[in-house]
Amino acid sequence: MITHLLTLIEGEWFKLRRRWLPWILLAVIILVSQAFLWGFYAVHHITEGEGTNTFLSDYQYSGDTATLQVSCSDLLDGRLQERIQPLSIEERLIVEGEIAEWGPKECSDYAYEPEKFFMFVLPTSIVGSIYLVFLTGLPFMLIMILSASLLGSEYGWGTLRVVVSRGLGRWQLISAKLILCVLVAFGWLAVMVLLNIVSSILAGIIPPDEGVSLIILPEGDTWPSVLSTFGKFIGKALYATVPYICLGTFFVVLTQSTAQGISLSVMTYVAEAMVIPALLAISEKLERINEGLLSSNVREWISLGDSKAAVALKGAETPDTFQAFLVILAYSLVMLVASIWLFQRRDLSGAKGE
Amino acid sequence: MDEFVIQTDRLTKRYKNVVAVDDLSMEIRRGRVYGLLGPNGSGKTTTMGLLLGLQTPTSGTFSLFGYNHGHRELLRRVGALVENSSFYPYLSGYQNLRYFQKVSGRGSEEELESLVDRVGLSGRGHDLFRTYSYGMKQRLGIALALLGDPDLVFLDEPTNGLDPEGMIEMRELIKSLGDGSRTVLFSSHLLHEVEQVCDSVTIISKGRLIAQGEVSQLIATAGSEQIRIKTTDNSKALQLLSTPGWVEDISRDEDSLLITAPIERSAELTAALANAEVYVAEMVPIRKSLEEYFLEVTRRGNEDLQ
Numbered sequence: 001m002i003t004h005l006l007t008l009i010e011g012e013w014f015k016l017r018r019r020w021l022p023w024i025l026l027a028v029i030i031l032v033s034q035a036f037l038w039g040f041y042a043v044h045h046i047t048e049g050e051g052t053n054t055f056l057s058d059y060q061y062s063g064d065t066a067t068l069q070v071s072c073s074d075l076l077d078g079r080l081q082e083r084i085q086p087l088s089i090e091e092r093l094i095v096e097g098e099i100a101e102w103g104p105k106e107c108s109d110y111a112y113e114p115e116k117f118f119m120f121v122l123p124t125s126i127v128g129s130i131y132l133v134f135l136t137g138l139p140f141m142l143i144m145i146l147s148a149s150l151l152g153s154e155y156g157w158g159t160l161r162v163v164v165s166r167g168l169g170r171w172q173l174i175s176a177k178l179i180l181c182v183l184v185a186f187g188w189l190a191v192m193v194l195l196n197i198v199s200s201i202l203a204g205i206i207p208p209d210e211g212v213s214l215i216i217l218p219e220g221d222t223w224p225s226v227l228s229t230f231g232k233f234i235g236k237a238l239y240a241t242v243p244y245i246c247l248g249t250f251f252v253v254l255t256q257s258t259a260q261g262i263s264l265s266v267m268t269y270v271a272e273a274m275v276i277p278a279l280l281a282i283s284e285k286l287e288r289i290n291e292g293l294l295s296s297n298v299r300e301w302i303s304l305g306d307s308k309a310a311v312a313l314k315g316a317e318t319p320d321t322f323q324a325f326l327v328i329l330a331y332s333l334v335m336l337v338a339s340i341w342l343f344q345r346r347d348l349s350g351a352k353g354e
Numbered sequence: 355m356d357e358f359v360i361q362t363d364r365l366t367k368r369y370k371n372v373v374a375v376d377d378l379s380m381e382i383r384r385g386r387v388y389g390l391l392g393p394n395g396s397g398k399t400t401t402m403g404l405l406l407g408l409q410t411p412t413s414g415t416f417s418l419f420g421y422n423h424g425h426r427e428l429l430r431r432v433g434a435l436v437e438n439s440s441f442y443p444y445l446s447g448y449q450n451l452r453y454f455q456k457v458s459g460r461g462s463e464e465e466l467e468s469l470v471d472r473v474g475l476s477g478r479g480h481d482l483f484r485t486y487s488y489g490m491k492q493r494l495g496i497a498l499a500l501l502g503d504p505d506l507v508f509l510d511e512p513t514n515g516l517d518p519e520g521m522i523e524m525r526e527l528i529k530s531l532g533d534g535s536r537t538v539l540f541s542s543h544l545l546h547e548v549e550q551v552c553d554s555v556t557i558i559s560k561g562r563l564i565a566q567g568e569v570s571q572l573i574a575t576a577g578s579e580q581i582r583i584k585t586t587d588n589s590k591a592l593q594l595l596s597t598p599g600w601v602e603d604i605s606r607d608e609d610s611l612l613i614t615a616p617i618e619r620s621a622e623l624t625a626a627l628a629n630a631e632v633y634v635a636e637m638v639p640i641r642k643s644l645e646e647y648f649l650e651v652t653r654r655g656n657e658d659l660q
Contacts, residue, residue: 011457158440165406167429
């Protein structure tokens with residue numbers, strides 16, 4: 001059975017590599033990833049390292065004993081206690097409570113200045129921009145498009161009838177396509193990593209940084225710890241793509257059409273990642289539902305976790321990593337089983353000409 | 355010993371209010387070219403689809419090569435061209451065959467070139483499938499159906515879109531496929547083609563089996579044959595031939611007489627006329643064609659269903 005599955009995966013790759021689509025999607029993801037890397041490089045040099053977070057509003061407090069401002073930088077650098085020292089004990093409690101709410105909302109997008117620097121300096125730059133690309137959700141959209149197209153095109157061309165009539169097996173066929181999508185996602189990650197290394201070297205050897213910022217380990221980090229973090233991130237990012245691959249496949253099996261499958265997948269993604277969380281925020285009770293949504297769990301799952309920003313914002317209510325793992329697994333399994341169940345039972349008609 | 359490669363038992367496929375295949379029970383023996391005949395929408399393609407696992411039967415069962423389980427494995431012994439030839443448009447004809455050869459593990463790379471030649475695609479095998487004419491697509495579909503030397507071949511309207519020369523080539527090819535132990539199930543709306551190519555036929559109408567058997571036997575059972583004669587005195591001949599019991603009917607047809615009687619009675623017929631000094635100038639036996647038989651049984655079948 002495994003040999004047959006491997007043969008089918010090889011066959012799928014034989015076809016896929018001759019199509020334009022995976023290469024176009026790869027080009028898109030590389031462009032965005034490189035744009036982040038070189039964008040940070042440009043900002044760092046244009047602002048001469050002063051940062052670009054001035055648009056973030058500071059927390060302001062006017063009390064009986066003192067008036068003060070707390071910036072994201074104060075919060076993330078652990079200077080909060082120092083800043084609220086002039087206040088009375090009661091006022092400090094009030095400010096701490098208010099900052100616990102303000103911090104996660106205002107400072108979640110704060111790019112810590114040294115972190116920005118590390119976005120184009122090895123070794124942090126290896127996955128820095130990839131992490132940001134994943135935060136935008138773009139890889140999930142692209143992989144959904146790929147998985148939907150991989151099966152949907154076969155409905156359009158009518159080739160599914162030919163494949164199935166040769167006794168290749170329906171669930172085996174769909175599994176081969178899903179596994180190939182995961183492998184392609186891995187390929188995308190590998191190419192992005194390689195290009196980030198090349199770009200970082202380039203950023204380090206061209207003026208004005210020639211030779212100065214080629215390789216800098218963040219303070220307190222060691223090579224093994226950095227590489228282990230990167231390895232884990234790549235693994236986690238790959239795992240996070242699985243439910244989206246299954247989602248794209250499910251909608252194609254449901255509609256038997258590439259266009260409709262892609263549209264429904266993207267609509268579901270947008271609704272689930274953007275619209276529903278906003279609606280749930282209306283009530284605190286509803287907000288708990290957010291913890292079961294795929295997108296919020298994926299965000300938590302791929303977060304690097306031990307960055308200074310994450311530590312400072314630990315008060316924020318986000319699902320824990322194990323829960324995120326389980327939620328992603330559950331979504332993947334439900335979509336996979338539903339896709340295979342439907343695909344096994346559906347009659348296969350001729351070419352739809354899409 | 356004869357072996358049934360296909361057996362269906364009350365096979366039924368229903369789509370909401372439409373019954374595409376209705377209680378169909380048929381048997382196909384090994385090593386012949388079988389014709390599957392029926393008017394448009396009679397359920398030929400659906401029957402093939404059910405046997406190939408493309409559709410699920412609403413009720414009834416079927417077996418391939420005597421087995422009614424392990425269908426997926428059995429399909430590895432089957433080659434098929436069902437409806438239009440569907441392939442990956444961005445791959446060449448050769449690459450398409452290569453893909454199917456790779457994933458099904460049937461046939462060899464060397465076989466591909468010879469298959470492309472055999473179906474008349476030499477010189478175009480490495481062109482993209484999307485550049486093929488309809489006839490070329492059909493040829494590639496037939497090449498795929500033959501890939502891996504299958505024991506059972508389904509060909510649904512394989513000569514569609516071929517030029518006359520191509521149709522003749524294809525007929526010869528299909529005929530040759532039935533030599534030996536291979537079985538071919540061949541559907542076509544061109545009845546003279548089926549008559550030329552097939553040993554046996556199964557006729558279905560509105561999803562139901564109407565007739566099944568060897569082509570010659572079916573035509574023979576369809577009713578009496580006719581003989582057309584021209585004599586020196588047609589009026590006298592008409593009078594004389596009204597008497598024998600074995601002449602079912604006789605009528606004038608322009609300057610000839612049309613006699614409904616068994617062709618093997620021709621000698622008696624000429625003797626009877628000669629004895630009365632009426633001499634036969636021309637005698638042509640008129641056998642019923644499969645087409646006439648087909649029209650007759652499908653009309654009768656439809657009447658029975660109503």
